[in-house]
Amino acid sequence: MYETKYQRASNVEDAAKMLAATDDGKFISGGQTLIPTMKQRLAAPSDLIDVRNIDAMKGIAVDGSNVSIGAAATHAEVANSNDVHKACPALCDLAGMIGDPHVRHMGTIGGSIANNDPAADYPAAMIALNAQITTSKRTIGADDFFTDLFETALEEDEIVTSITFQAPSKAAYAKFPNPASRYAMAGVFVAQVEDGAARVGVTGAGSSGVFRHGEMEAALSKDWSEAAIKNCKVDEAAMLSDLHGNAAYRANLVKVMAKRAVAAAG
């Protein structure tokens, strides 16, 4: 790792100011991707501004069907939250599948979605739940937030502060892990949201990162069943292909995981 200066921000405004004062600083919120990258000397930020300890970004609040999760909530906190479990158990399941206990106690939901790793789990849930992502500057709908591999709508000095969504009437996440990294080779989050509309978020498989599967959504909106998506097509041309699996395999996994998620959601 190259030398870097670690600073801890106590509020959102300070964090932006601290970043502005650096040569080539980066926000850090758990660092479960950034720190390993720095250890491999593939990233060399001059400064790290830690936003994980900002009080306003902590905590989970569930009010009726309205779920709000602070961006600094760790995966372990989400996985073990009784409130989230009542509102959307699928999100607890998803958080409990991320990495290992060390990762789940350091990594945060805000850090994960701001990083937008194409094989990360949370982005699939965010778009399937139609989550609203509140930042230090504005609120962005999940559909507009994730733009490409490791790319989001965030500006350089913009910080995710919280995530809100309406509890779905049913939802589930099915993930096929990469045998080496245990990131998703294909992870599908299915949710039935207001008026019975279905949303299907897919991570790990798409060559442009997380995406919604329109055909499956239409089919499931009409008939929430495994059978409904049996004939849906997953476009191989839009799939990732690497040493762990080619596009045809990933397209198959998307279908299979979607089917299993629908079954699990009941």
Add this chain to the structure above:
Amino acid sequence: MSEGIGARVLRKEDKRFITGGGRYTDDIVEPNQRYAAFVRSPHAHAKIKGIDKTAAEKMAGVEAVLDGKQLTADGIGNIICGWLIHSKDGSPMNMGAWSALATEFVRYVGDAVAVVIADSIANARAAAEAVAVDYEVLPCVTRPDAALEKGAPQLHPNAKNNLIFDWELGDGAATDKAISGAAHVVEMDFTNNRLSPNAIEPRSAIATFNAAEDHYTLYTTSQNPHLARLVLSAFYQVAPEHKLRVIAPDVGGGFGSKIYIYPEEIVCLWASMKTNCSVKWTSDRSEAFLTDAHGRDHISTAKIGFDKNHKIVGLKVDTIANLGAYMSLFSSAVPTYLYATLLSGQYDIENIHCNMRTVYTNTAPVDAYRGAGRPEACFVVERIMETAARKLGVDPAELRRKNFVTEFPHQTPVIMCYDAGNFGANLDAALAASDYAGFEKRRDEAAKRGKLRGIGMSSYIEACGIAPSAAVGSLGAGVGLWESAEVRVNPVGTIEILTGSHSHGQGHETTFAQLASERFGVPIDNVQIVHGDTDKVQFGMGTYGSRSGAVGMSAVAGALDKVETKAKKIAAHMLEVDENEIVIEDAEVKVPGTNKTLGWHEVCLNAYMAHNLPEGMEPGLKEGSFYDPANFTFPAGTYICEVEVDPETGHTDIVQFVASDDFGTIINPMIVEGQVHGGIGQGVGQALLEEAIYDEDGQLLTGSYMDYAMPRADDLPSYQVSHESTLCPNNPLGIKGCGEAGAIGTPPAVINAITNAIGNNDLSMPATPSKVWAAIQASGVKQAAE
């Protein structure tokens, strides 16, 4: 409770290992310590046009920036392969020059070009990045078959067409004739995947040159510190043996990868002399992936013939082995005398022929990795036997049984003479433990759950305790393969056993102590094992090839014999009886049936007080022994694996794994079971998960655990391990060895099970979910869920 042979005592060394009290090479701190960082080639093949060190030399904390020309100028010799193989035309193998720091060419990504010595790791690495190497990038080749093709990039001027040797074993003409007259012939292609060794402790070295004493000390992660000293001294001319002390302290796993002498140890020693500082280097995981010697990487075709009664009449194998960019220390022996010699398996086969071509490629050097040659042989034999059974329409267990060697000694046509075994007993035990007869019921039940269930077996044999010295010498080995031991009894009766074997996870501190406990009835807590230091132990050949029990312990037994004889003489003198009447048990030295009894400690004390010794006897109680075995040992057994494959995802779940092994005498069943568990884990890793993959440009794609899949606990089943033992007739304890069996026997059992489950025999290792899914698609197996 007995703590002798056969006792399931807990490991003495575990207290320090599991409480963080181990002392590994990187834990050693010398007063005047500096850190080495290597400048490594980012190219698979390139000419070095120049090295500009000026910027690096001016950087903070930098003591020196050293390159290969300086190393060569100081007379440091090239790294060698210690086993000379001759091609079938009689010409010696074509060993290319390997300088510890490259001078003219780099030949794989990670090849060391220069080294920076600085006052901190960070400063050393920063300066290493500032060393500007001007490369002319050359075309590269990474696959062994491609390396032999016309027009392939050439790595070493003396190895035309990248061929190191073209060697054969067995009678080719007789084998061809036997197979051409066979009633049934089965032909198959195989690849044996390339593996990264991944010991938990990365390689490390700290070298100290003491100018005042003209003496070097090297702490290093070695499986064989004496061999390291011998080679460093005799071939690399770093220092003469008597002025070089090599210590391998606690070592966190080796699996073969820490047998060899690598460039880094040589450079640390030399740099210590150049800078007059202690020089430490510890590999990080990224460097380990790039530079630790890889394992396996074979491409083979094989043909087996059966007569009308399904007896094997001949086996012919043609293999290309990838040895990487340079010949590592044992690299030539692995695909020859540790591979072709095991192609008879457990079977009585009259005609066997193996042709082996070894080649250079622009990849990390390939050498022994747990099993070393024997897993490659076992994979060929046990996959083709299973396949033949399917093609002949007979039960795979019965086809094996019909061809088993049943009388011993049995001379195979490929050098080995099997000395003892009862292959049928192991097969029977495994069949019973796996409820083989009830498999179809389990398959039907799994199908109801949408799973494809399969069963596969492997009746492996291996050769351990590679020996005897005269025989291996005649086959090209550059060293003898004996072992030495010394037993020092202290005046109070406690015992130190000095051994040339080296423990890096095997539990020698416990099992070697059990030998003394067995002999004299002393508690193992009163026995200390000393190993891993050339200043303490006179000589040793180290630990690899499952040789510590069969060879190392036999040397200890020899020394214990001498101690026992002398102790009995002393006791007989003290008790005024004939020495033949004396018995030593439960820490007592006595004449049974009488009240003539001495404590073990009383006899030991008298040996050192020397007040009352037999006339002419020297004082003291300390004896040494060198043991050179008469033959290899032959552990064998049958493994049966049962899997369930998810037809929709191709994911394999190992639902049952049964191992019945014959290891001869077992010193500590708990440790032996642990060895089998670990070996099966590594075997499952090779079969399902692990593969080191280079791209066309020679870049290692699997350079971290993000892409290199190591087995985790939830990838592995609960094992059912049992033993059906015959004693090895060729060593005093009857030991065969257990360290590698799991890694040897497992891969074919797993692949046989998966191919049985999916109904497609065309499946290479590692059988990843994507490959298994593709094989299911290709075979047109109806997806069970649909």
